[in-house]
Amino acid sequence: MQYRRMGSLDWQVSALGFGCMRLPARRRMLVKSVDPRESIAAIRLGIDRGINYLDTAYLYHLGRSEEIVGDALRGGYRERVKLVTKFPLILARKTEDFETYLHRQLRRLKTDHLDAYLLHGLNRGLYEKARRLGYVEKLERAREAGTIRHVGFSFHDTFPVLREIIDSHPWDIVMVQYNYMDTGIQATTEGLAYAHGKGMAVVVMEPLKGGMLANPPRRALAIMEEASVKRTPVDWALQFLWNGPEVSVVLSGMSTRDQVSQNCDSAERSGVGSLCPEDLEIIEKLAATFRERIIVGCTGCGYCLPCPEGVDIPDCFAILNNAALAAQGNFGQRFYTHFMRRRYKKKARCHRELAGRPDGGSAELCVACGACLPKCPQGINIPEELKKVHAVLAKGERVDKYMERAPR
Numbered sequence: 544m545q546y547r548r549m550g551s552l553d554w555q556v557s558a559l560g561f562g563c564m565r566l567p568a569r570r571r572m573l574v575k576s577v578d579p580r581e582s583i584a585a586i587r588l589g590i591d592r593g594i595n596y597l598d599t600a601y602l603y604h605l606g607r608s609e610e611i612v613g614d615a616l617r618g619g620y621r622e623r624v625k626l627v628t629k630f631p632l633i634l635a636r637k638t639e640d641f642e643t644y645l646h647r648q649l650r651r652l653k654t655d656h657l658d659a660y661l662l663h664g665l666n667r668g669l670y671e672k673a674r675r676l677g678y679v680e681k682l683e684r685a686r687e688a689g690t691i692r693h694v695g696f697s698f699h700d701t702f703p704v705l706r707e708i709i710d711s712h713p714w715d716i717v718m719v720q721y722n723y724m725d726t727g728i729q730a731t732t733e734g735l736a737y738a739h740g741k742g743m744a745v746v747v748m749e750p751l752k753g754g755m756l757a758n759p760p761r762r763a764l765a766i767m768e769e770a771s772v773k774r775t776p777v778d779w780a781l782q783f784l785w786n787g788p789e790v791s792v793v794l795s796g797m798s799t800r801d802q803v804s805q806n807c808d809s810a811e812r813s814g815v816g817s818l819c820p821e822d823l824e825i826i827e828k829l830a831a832t833f834r835e836r837i838i839v840g841c842t843g844c845g846y847c848l849p850c851p852e853g854v855d856i857p858d859c860f861a862i863l864n865n866a867a868l869a870a871q872g873n874f875g876q877r878f879y880t881h882f883m884r885r886r887y888k889k890k891a892r893c894h895r896e897l898a899g900r901p902d903g904g905s906a907e908l909c910v911a912c913g914a915c916l917p918k919c920p921q922g923i924n925i926p927e928e929l930k931k932v933h934a935v936l937a938k939g940e941r942v943d944k945y946m947e948r949a950p951r
């Protein structure tokens with residue numbers, strides 16, 4: 544494992560961190576849920592391979608993530624890692640909620656302190672709420688008491704907002720969405736440099752853009768094959784992040800032990816400045832190819848759920864993007880789009896069909912109530928984009944029509 548500086552903190556952090564929002568899952572009676580035994584095995588494998596940074600949150604896996612992480616860290620594993628979780632700002636209503644959530648999280652995690660506690664998912668509105676309800680002062684008091692050792696925030700907004708938040712408080716850590724497709728949105732490359740320049744540790748989330756960069760279209764695969772150094776799609780995406788000095792740790796939400804092993808192998812090959820100009824050119828081409836093909840910039844985080852009407856929003860967008868990514872203008876396109884339409888047809892089209900359907904609700908169930916809109920960190924106009932899902936996957940419109948209109 545390679546280790547890197549954690550901003551101004553006196554930690555050496557593993558280049559790869561374990562993100563605990565996509566833990567291994569199992570299916571029982573048609574219902575998919577997190578698999579505790581396999582999750583514990585995957586987390587411990589990561590630690591045995593040198594990972595020393597674990598990231599979870601109150602909201603991940605509806606609270607199960609923290610419980611499972613707590614179990615995984617028994618038997619001496621807790622002492623080997625920096626443990627980080629997040630305050631669920633979106634659920635909190637009053638000032639005293641801070642202690643209620645923090646102590647519940649410590650109990651779930653079976654620890655007496657956190658190495659860092661982050662305000663979860665800050666944007667301008669949520670930061671105003673955090674200040675209004677006194678949560679920033681609460682963080683500092685918990686730090687003085689030793690319950691939490693360092694403070695920070697995870698972030699989903701634009702660079703100007705990031706700069707304002709950074710300048711308003713002596714934070715230690717910022718967690719940002721960043722990957723080779725997102726260099727100009729969310730925190731942006733400029734934002735990473737700004738945080739780094741202020742001595743903050745930069746933690747990267749969504750390095751594969753919700754798994755999208757792990758499943759490239761055929762044109763992107765051809766670009767990778769042209770390169771003199773052979774890498775997997777995941778390795779290309781991860782090495783891009785480790786190449787820059789601004790990044791301290793890259794979080795990967797690993798769902799199998801194989802993924803843990805492969806990502807640890809990648810981290811062992813990583814280093815600042817390890818990519819040559821030819822590699823960087825390849826990555827530019829890959830980003831351009833993906834941007835041409837993606838219709839909805841959904842990362843699959845699931846924050847928009849549950850939809851009161853039962854729409855499985857992230858899966859609807861994943862199916863549409865998969866159809867677009869596979870579109871090659873030949874027999875392959877027709878076959879894959881057909882396959883995606885079949886998958887979509889398994890989703891419920893009315894409330895009566897929802898009960899007991901593992902495939903969730905289709906875009907047709909959306910009544911445009913807008914309840915999901917403020918929850919989406921990507922700012923996606925969900926009801927509008929769901930219309931495209933329905934048009935392509937149910938009405939048979941050509942997916943290319945929407946690719947031309949996709950934002951770049």
Ligand code: SF4
Pocket residue numbers: 850851852853854856908909910911912913914915916925926
């Ligand atoms: S706008 Fe549509 S998808 Fe969003 S919460 Fe309302 S019904 Fe669900």
Ligand code: SF4
Pocket residue numbers: 840841842843844845846847848856857860918919920921922923925
């Ligand atoms: S629509 Fe937004 S909130 Fe919902 S899964 Fe996608 S990125 Fe996350």
